Amino acid sequence: MSASEAIQCRPVEVQVGDKGLERAVKHLKRKMASEGILRELKRRRHYMKPSVKARKKAAEASRRRRKRVKMEG
Numbered sequence: 001m002s003a004s005e006a007i008q009c010r011p012v013e014v015q016v017g018d019k020g021l022e023r024a025v026k027h028l029k030r031k032m033a034s035e036g037i038l039r040e041l042k043r044r045r046h047y048m049k050p051s052v053k054a055r056k057k058a059a060e061a062s063r064r065r066r067k068r069v070k071m072e073g
Helices: 020-036 037-044 048-073
Strands: none
Touching: 020 048
16 A cells, blocks of 8 residues: 555544543543444454455345344335
């Protein structure tokens, strides 16, 4: 990957105001979840063979389809 193709990552930041540290941590977790950071960490924790990855992707798609049909019907 060349420098022009590099993925730009901006840090996830939250301000710790007068509401306290617990509130800031909760806000940080919510922000990380919305940006998909936690999901990416779980995904990268273990190596997954391409064939297993494709099977998992197909199973996830069929699960979403079943859920959508269930919601519509």
